[in-house]
């Protein structure tokens with residue numbers, strides 16, 4: 194057994210500790226030392242940054258097939274305080290969340306006897322249909338294992354269906370304590386440790402990130418805690434994919450383990466610190482503030498935690514029903530203040546630990562667009578109001594009748610009384626005409642034949658505002674796709690169908706759908722392809738297809754080849770054939786590319802008329818880098834960046850440049866400017882071609898002259 198000193202030194206050298214070491218630390222290390230060691234580790238991993246997010250929980254039901262000893266949340270179907278949300282309830286709840294700026298919905302609840310995989314998938318779809326840009330973190334491995342087993346399909350197939358429905362990551366619940374004996378005592382009906390781990394392993398292999406937890410502080414032993422951590426560490430070594438570990442402190446009210454009581458704050462801090470030190474391969478340790486309360490959470494940040502979870506907005510009952518915080522909710526300001534109070538820097542993260550950058554409100558345009566000028570756009574906002582004001586009121590006045598028409602009516606009546614046959618034919622005719630008119634009016638109103646609606650310009654609006662505008666214009670907004678553009682705020686609409694025209698009004702019938710593409714709030718992670726030993730062109734193709742981009746082309750002299758990728762890196766990390774590295778969409782990959790001395794130079798390509806993406810690809814294809822991108826005044830906002838085209842390039846077409854040189858691009862939205870610069874570029878190209886031909890002719894002449902001599 195190693196001494197505390199030996200273990201500390203080993204930790205400080207960055208070495209892995211054993212289970213036995215962890216037990217020694219737990220039992221014998223002074224609390225201050227654990228704090229010191231764990232903080233050092235935390236700061237090595239994530240510096241001064243501490244993460245939080247804007248999230249809600251969705252607990253569709255507390256009716257659960259399983260009856261775990263520690264659970265205060267579970268109810269039977271017949272219990273008065275059982276709840277159940279139908280798919281419509283879930284969708285309605287998601288719609289209520291539309292105006293908020295959450296980035297994550299965490300769905301977890303009881304294992305309901307009537308829920309199958311299709312129901313679970315439908316829940317996700319309903320949430321995503323209402324909140325397309327929000328990440329759904331859904332279902333514990335226990336729920337997933339149950340639904341998959343009942344459907345008789347493989348874990349991989351089940352996960353595939355959930356992923357297809359919109360599940361982006363899996364929370365860490367249901368792990369409790371892995372030890373089989375203890376599991377039998379506290380949650381005998383739940384899936385086994387092996388089954389829980391199998392679900393997470395499969396998810397990791399499929400690129401689905403997950404979290405992991407441990408329920409501690411009840412009747413488990415220290416050895417059982419360490420065994421649990423060892424199994425998590427092993428899985429992470431074999432199939433990496435855990436983003437965070439969350440030690441969940443057991444709460445004792447209203448469940449059958451109450452007699453165990455609750456562990457001390459010192460125990461909580463030891464738990465956090467040992468997690469940080471032992472789980473050296475799990476990047477984040479979360480001190481879940483809902484479980485710890487604010488005071489312990491703050492202290493946990495000095496014991497190695499680097500995440501405190503999110504705003505929650507009073508949406509989880511698991512802890513309040515067990516005696517935890519009654520109505521858990523925290524504002525961003527409160528979360529940030531907590532983090533700052535211990536000297537760390539708060540970072541809002543998405544579900545994948547990418548920083549969420551929120552641009553100042555000044556940009557988030559309610560009405561700003563590139564095509565529609567501000568007055569029109571403002572009109573759109575007022576249109577919304579006026580539609581509400583102009584809501585049709587029922588006419589309640591009766592038609593007035595004159596004495597003349599009365600006397601006429603009485604004369605006609607006596608005539609008809611004397612001729613009943615004519616009267617009957619006339620009545621039938623009138624009834625027929627009335628019916629025809631009614632059907633015609635009904636059809637017209639029903640199909641709204643004569644009403645057309647001018648399609649609003651949704652480009653640049655944030656999705657929540659767009660839903661409001663669509664609703665007040667009697668249109669349906671459907672999100673058909675999402676992209677990720679680092680330069681745009683999350684939720685911004687970047688494309689719409691029907692598109693708006695600058696020359697004519699685009700109109701549709703009421704109730705029609707407008708399809709939009711939205712900029713996602715969160716950056717999906719993708720596999721970084723291994724592109725070394727390929728030609729530059731092949732590598733560029735693969736990188737662009739994977740959703741990544743080029744950070745820089747670094748040219749290195751080589752004896753045998755030009756434009757072959759020698760190695761690649763993301764940030765400071767070299768990517769090797771065996772690296773299973775993922776990176777957020779849009780991340781730049783640096784490519785080290787070969788050149789032979791004789792092919793040191795390349796020619797500046799024609800870039801005029803291209804959009805930024807096309808211009809970048811063309812430069813890379815020609816072995817060049819981008820120095821700067823300069824937009825002129827016609828590019829009014831970030832949305833317009835996407836439409837702008839190159840009108841000037843810092844290096845003239847055909848200029849000979851060293852491979853790896855940088856070219857500045859000048860972009861505009863002024864089509865006339867682009868057109869005229871295009872004409873000049875064509876002239877330049879012709880001139881270049883002429884010079885080339887002349888030079889060729891000259892050298893041929895020289896050669897033939899030499900031959901004659």
Ligand code: V47
Pocket residue numbers: 263264265266301333363364365366367368369404405406407408439441442443444445448481502511515
């Ligand atoms: O699995 C149930 C625990 C878990 C009690 O992945 C209890 O980011 C204490 O997993 N006392 C569900 N804990 C919650 C969960 C979670 C929470 C926050 C974030 C994440 C994440 C995951 O709650 C259950 C169980 O281990 N739990 N009852 C109780 N009486």
